[in-house]
Amino acid sequence: MIHAAVEILLAEDNPSDVELTLRTLKRSNLLNTVHVARDGEEALDFLFCRGPHAGRDFAAPKVVLLDLKLPKVDGIEVLEAIRADERTRLLPVVILTSSREQADVTSSYKLGVNSYIQKPVDFEQFQETIRQLGLYWLVVNQPPSEG
Amino acid sequence: MTRSTFPFRSLLGISAVLVLSISAVLAHASSPNEYDVKAAYLYNFGLFVQWPAAPEPDAAFTICVFGVDPFGKVLDRTLAGQSIGSQSTIPRRISNPQDALGCRILFVSSSEENNVKQFLSSLGKTAVLTVSDMPQFLDRGGMIQFMVVNNRVRFEVNLAAARRAGLTLSSQLVKLAVTVETSLPPEK
Amino acid sequence: MLVSAAALVLASGAFTAYTWLTFRAAMVEQLSVQARIIAFNSASALLFNDPVSAQKTLGALGASPSIVDAAIYDNGGGVFARYWRGRKSLIKAFPQISKSQTEAHWYTHGELSLARRIEPQGKPLGVVLIRCELGELTTRLEGYAAITAAVLAACLGAAVLISAGVHRSVSVPVIRLAETARLVSRDKNYSLRAAATGSRDELDFLIQSFNGMLEEIQQRDASLQKAHDELERRVEERTGLLHAANKELEAFSYSVSHDLRAPLRHISGFSKILAEENRDQLNADGRHYLARIEEGARNMGRLVDDLLSMGRISRQEVVRRPADLNLLWQEAWERLQPEFEGRKIEWRIGALPAAECDPGLIKLVFTNLLSNAVKYTRRRECAVIEAGQITVDGEDVIFVRDNGAGFDQKYAHKLFGVFQRLHREEDFEGAGVGLATVQRIIHKHGGRIWAEGKVECGAAFFFTLVPRKPSRPKPANSVSS
Known part of the structure; x- marks a missing residue:
């Protein structure tokens, strides 16, 4: 439990979405490396080994799937914090959200997000999107080498 | 100013022309023959008398000389081509007092001085202008009497005699008279 | 003021001149009458060579103080009789009268001379000449001139007074009023x-x-x-x-x-x-x-x-820029192509104009209208879709027409309402938002959109992209009544 490197950090507050996402990842055989944070603060604590995760050795996941509408610290702020820290500056972050507001898309890209994905309402499309996403970032993508 | 309004026409009722030669005669009053002047005056008198209507319009205006004619050819020359009113003037010599009835102007020669009074009264009221140069002519019932004053031929008039004959002498004529008699001579 | 003064001076001048002429004429007439009387009264004197009588006749002129001297000439030009007042008569020369006239007059050294033929019945006997001094005329004229000058001066004085009065009581207030009106209209200061x-x-x-x-x-x-x-x-x-x-x-x-x-x-x-x-x-x-x-x-x-x-x-704000509508239509057509892949559609696309519009939004209009046309001709064996431009009452109108399911014209007004649908969901899917969006875009451009249709005979959509010009142009600065 302690030792498998976390490959995906999923920051999502909605339990249904968490369940559906996890189910999809599980179906795609990517589940055992996922860590779920239920709000922005927790996501940042996990990433930077603070608070409840203080004892954790820092290890960046391969990708962060970030919802925008998060309690306490919202997605945009989480993204800012990630890009502000030297260790996670190049960490691939994918915004995974229900919003198709142009403002959100623009500010996300300005903060250097790697992808902006809108969650489709249709479950089949949702499944396919998640599957493709996981495959791309975990299997296809060559992560930047640690400095 | 037009001729039609010239006052002579209404005043004298004459349309005859005047004698051109008279001017020349008058201009040399000192020299001319006395009877040249008198002949002209005879005619001129006709211009200043209001004549009763002529018995015939075409009848001549007769200027008669009774007795010995002192004028000779002068009178004929003077009256030739002249007229008084519409009547042309002609000279006529008479020896018979009866012939005087056809005259307008009658010059009584001095030769008749002796019986002039009877002659004049025989004319009665006949419209004949009687002229003479014999003295006392007016006293004897004559109308105009020639006289010479300062070498000029002048005349006297008797208005009463003229009036009795139905003749009116123009004031233009009367004013030139040396004396104007206004009463008839007493019947003798 | 100047004009009235000039007019007055002119009138006075004219009056004086007229008076002078009238007086002269009267003078001549007066002299002429006297000459006629002399001529008449001296005819017999001439005829009977009586200068004394003629002189008496002339003596009557003594009643006219202005007559200086007079003379009667006989035909030979010699002086027949004469008359003078004061100094001895200077009359010498026989006056010449032109043949056509019986009378003549002339002026010399402040004297008027008048000669008249003595010619009773047209035959000349002589000439009468009368001279009178114009002193009377001059005196009378001077009198008149003085009166005229006085009247003129009085008139001018009165005019000046009246003018000054008018100026003070009328002109000045009117000028002040005009000035106020000018200031008011210039500064709009009411x-x-x-x-x-x-x-x-x-x-x-x-x-x-x-x-x-x-x-x-x-x-x-x-x-x-x-x-x-x-x-x-x-x-x-x-x-x-x-x-x-x-x-x-x-x-x-x-x-x-x-x-x-x-x-x-x-x-x-x-x-x-x-x-x-x-x-x-x-x-x-x-x-x-x-x-x-x-x-x-x-x-x-x-x-x-x-x-x-x-x-x-x-x-969204409309950002207008020049755009080729043909190109926008083409892009919309390409984007929707998957929807009509394999269908038999006859395209009758006319030339569309270039227009100032928001290209993104107008492409969306074309996309929606084309999408509708494709959707509602789905059951046609041979669908016909037209697009083009026509001119209606001088306006450029763009239209998209199909021979599809059409609609009942009496519900045309409901076409553009949100969630308003004229077909059953199971016949033609759709949320009823597309045409509402199209209408909003057209309205945001200031244009108009309307539709014509007939059940099972197709539908046509017409729109314009600019506000309708007033049919009768009004002058920009016309004063409203």
Whole structure:
């Protein structure tokens, strides 16, 4: 439990979405490396080994799937914090959200997000999107080498 | 100013022309023959008398000389081509007092001085202008009497005699008279 | 003033000249009458060579003091008789009278001479000459001139006085009034007032009326300004409210975007999972219901998406720039191509104009109209879709027409309402948002959109992209009545 490197950090507050996402990842055989944070603060604590995760050795996941509408610290702020820290500056972050507001898309890209994905309402499309996403970032993508 | 309004026409009722030669005669009053002047005056008198209507319009205006004619050819020359009113003037010599009835102007020669009074009264009221140069002519019932004053031929008039004959002498004529008699001579 | 003075001087001059001429003529006439009398009275004297009588006749002239001397000549030119007053007569020469005349007169050294033929019945006897001095004429003329000058001076004086009076009582107030009017119209300062004359005449009435008018204008201006300010304040207030409402709407949209879509996805997702994992436990009815749940969620998702996009368009500013409508149509056509892949459609596309518009929005208009045309001709064996430009009453009108299902013209007004649909969902799917969006875009451009249709005979959509020009152009600065 302690030792498998976390490959995906999923920051999502909605339990249904968490369940559906996890189910999809599980179906795609990517589940055992996922860590779920239920709000922005927790996501940042996990990433930077603070608070409840203080004892954790820092290890960046391969990708962060970030919802925008998060309690306490919202997605945009989480993204800012990630890009502000030297260790996670190049960490691939994918915004995974229900919003198709142009403002959100623009500010996300300005903060250097790697992808902006809108969650489709249709479950089949949702499944396919998640599957493709996981495959791309975990299997296809060559992560930047640690400095 | 037009001729039609010239006052002579209404005043004298004459349309005859005047004698051109008279001017020349008058201009040399000192020299001319006395009877040249008198002949002209005879005619001129006709211009200043209001004549009763002529018995015939075409009848001549007769200027008669009774007795010995002192004028000779002068009178004929003077009256030739002249007229008084519409009547042309002609000279006529008479020896018979009866012939005087056809005259307008009658010059009584001095030769008749002796019986002039009877002659004049025989004319009665006949419209004949009687002229003479014999003295006392007016006293004897004559109308105009020639006289010479300062070498000029002048005349006297008797208005009463003229009036009795139905003749009116123009004031233009009367004013030139040396004396104007206004009463008839007493019947003798 | 100058004109009246000139007129007066001219009139006086004319009057004096007229008087002078009249006097001269009277003088000549007077002399002529006397010459005629002399001529008449001296005819007999001439005829009977009586210069004394002629002299007496001339002596009558003594009654006329102005007659200096006179003479009667005979035909030979010699002096027949003469008369003089004061100094001895200088008359020597026989006066010449032209043949056609009986009388002549001339002026010498302040004297008037008049000669007249003595010719009773047209035959010349001589000539009478009378000379008179013009002293009387001159004296009378001087008298008249003096009177005229006095009258003229009096008139001018009166004119100057009247003019000054008029100037003081009429001109000055009128000039002041005009100046006030000029200032008022130049500065638009309606608080100015023309000075009253103080007299109770028409002019004062005019000035008071003018001031009254200014008062009225000022009051109206004030109330207009008040109304204007009030309106401005209200507009600001409303604008503020509108902004607030817009913010709220944006927040709402955002919220809908996020919050509404998520539960839909959950419904869709879990019903899918249920269908997958518990298929065996469900009977045919259960599976049917699950399918309806999924379909419902999908429809609602689309509805939410359409609504959001419409809201976005409504808030979007129109940015006009020159665009080729042919190109926009082509792009819309290419984007929709997957929808009519394999269908037999006859395209009749005419040339479209270039236009100043927001190309992104107009492409969306074409996309929606084309999408509709494609959708409603679905059941046609041979669909015909037309597009082009026509001119109606001088306006450029763009149209898209199809020979599809059409609609009943009496419901045409409902076509462009949100969620208004004229067809049953099972016949032609759709949320009823497309045409509402199209209408909003056209209205935002200032244009108009309308539709003509007939059931089963097709539909046609017409729109313009610029505000309709007034049919009768009004002059820009015309004074409104």
